[in-house]
Amino acid sequence: xxxxRRIGQWGEQVAAExxxxxxxxxxxxxxxxxxxxVDLVVQSGNWIVFxxxxxxxxxxxxFPEESITPRKKExxxxxxxxxxxxxxxxxxxxxxxxxxxxxxxxxxxxRVVWFENAFA
Numbered sequence: 213x214x215x216x217r218r219i220g221q222w223g224e225q226v227a228a229e230x231x232x233x234x235x236x237x238x239x240x241x242x243x244x245x246x247x248x249x250v251d252l253v254v255q256s257g258n259w260i261v262f263x264x265x266x267x268x269x270x271x272x273x274x275f276p277e278e279s280i281t282p283r284k285k286e287x288x289x290x291x292x293x294x295x296x297x298x299x300x301x302x303x304x305x306x307x308x309x310x311x312x313x314x315x316x317x318x319x320x321x322x323r324v325v326w327f328e329n330a331f332a
Contacts, residue, residue, distance in 0.1 A: 245291040
């Protein structure tokens with residue numbers, strides 16, 4: 213597995229643990245759709261939350277959340293629409309959150325920033 217994929221998987225695990233600590237229930241990880249992948253689908257009360265996780269080892273290329281381009285946002289929203297149609301059991305309100313993670317598995321506690329309702 214290449215380093216970028218390893219950092220991505222680590223970031224998704226950090227984000228999942230972070231959300232569980234906040235009381236969220238993980239419904240699905242790495243949900244694949246024809247429009248792309250949704251990293252995490254979680255639930256809190258009657259809210260279904262689709263989470264895009266961005267992990268970086270440094271700020272050399274900017275903050276992790278800055279890598280979400282308008283095109284990426286469009287694809288992600290199409291993936292969410294598709295997922296909601298495919299999973300009728302996911303009833304209630306939905307939103308998109310972004311979790312930005314900086315660090316590496318080797319360097320202690322990562323920096324986690326949670327952007328709720330990021331695509332509003």
